[in-house]
Amino acid sequence: MNRIMRKLRRNYNVRIGFFIVAGMISILHLVSCGGEKTKDGVSVSPRMPDGEANVLVSRLAGTWYNERSAQLETGIRAFFEMVPRGGYRHVSGLILPHAGYAYSGKVAAIGVKQIEGKQFHRVVILGPSHRYPMENNVSVPPFTHYRTPLGDIPLDREFIERLKTSVFVKSIRKVHEYEHSIQIQLPFLQVAIGEFLLVPVIVGRLNAYTADTIAALLLSLVDEETLVAVSSDFIHFGPNYGYLPFTDDVERNIEKLDMEACDYILRKDPAGFRSFCERTGATICGRDAIEILLSMCGPETEPLLLDYETSGKITGDMTNSVSYASFVITGGWKKPENVPSEPISGVLSEIEQGDLLLLARKTLEYYMEYKEMPEPEGLGIGISPAMEAIRGAFVTLSKDGRLKGCIGDVFPLSPLYKVVMKHAVNAAVHDTRFQPVTKDEVGELEIEISVLTMPQPVDSYKEIVIGRQGIVLSKMDRSAVFLPQVAPQQGWGLEETLANLALKAGLPGDSWKDGCEFFVFEADVFKEGHDLRP
16 A cells, blocks of 8 residues: 555655645635526537437536536636646546545546547446446446537447447446436546547446456457546445444545555456455445456556545545545557458367367356356366357357247457357356256256357348348347347248347337348357267
């Protein structure tokens, strides 16, 4: 802890807890003062599309920050003038606090100041859900724009639709309407970098597999013009938060706990960070979003702690206190291996297909026994180069001819053998359509693996070839996937397949006829019970 705090003070030559009294008075004044306002208390951006926008209007204006655009921008620029800039050339990510600006504004400002004037085509913000419990999934919004007093920010709908191909990505409207962790960051970003496309992701409580899957999915979609920001406060201490791990020397012990968490971030250790939170019960609201960010970090990525503060020191009362920290992430994210675009039929030999099926079964047996993922070497299965290739794949589990679970990655995210291992477990215990598989049922399951080609968009549903191509249907905030074998198994033609796919997405059965986007892919399908090995 002392090492981190000394380095923080030395790098910025400022005292931790620095908060100019005059500056605080000025900002509090800005929060309470007003001027002329436009309709509905916000300024309307000229970029607003006529008749097509589905806009989320931020509910924070007038409470968490100033509702008048001029005063809001002036206040943010005043924050920027209070904090130093480190001159980092390649900023790829940030971790920022999300309290009202009078409390965490200065700490947030020192993070956002590092990207001031830089150009980003897209900003992905990962924030926790405070009002609505979300278990093992994340949510992206159905909106086209977010609105603050500084104008409208368009969402990157194409990026969002790609995210929604994962079974762990939902679109829950009410989660986004009332969640402040994303909305609080937007005015700072608008002042710092101007125009950008926004991807808001509300993160629920995740297990390690899902966090890793979301990280891999993001890595497959981000580029050098994408900023990834995590919105999180740190330790919430006191009776208001139900967290009282100590009663003596409260200020020092809170800082010690926060700095231990920060150390895992600086070491890019997602597993250690998760273990720390579970061991200490640390009330870090964005813990799962931080874990996703850390899982995206590669050898060239370096997190740096910029500032740290607590609300208790600001108010002079440590009875209840929330901690704020800001980090800048420099360097590039992990670089996924090249994804082949050719069809994959014939790439896997029959021996390799048999090995993948055996790997899925042994992984599932091991997980049911020990509640953790094994290493393939420990299962006695060799991994061939074809099994290490980056592929999309699904694992389907059946019992007595009835589906028990089916989960996978439509877009290539990870080495094929890892996809098979991960989704053998996910199909068994995390497919919410079915009761989790029990340890006693594993021996009765039939395992089927579908290895996919890269999904490609089609201009019209009429181009889809039933029986040969799988389909991803997407419309507004809904999406669903059918593997190629589904339609022949059910005896469906094209229109009947699309009607059932729309129903699976929660849409009316005829909604596929208008306004839908379609992606298609092919698959090599193999299952147990067939002679694959010579």
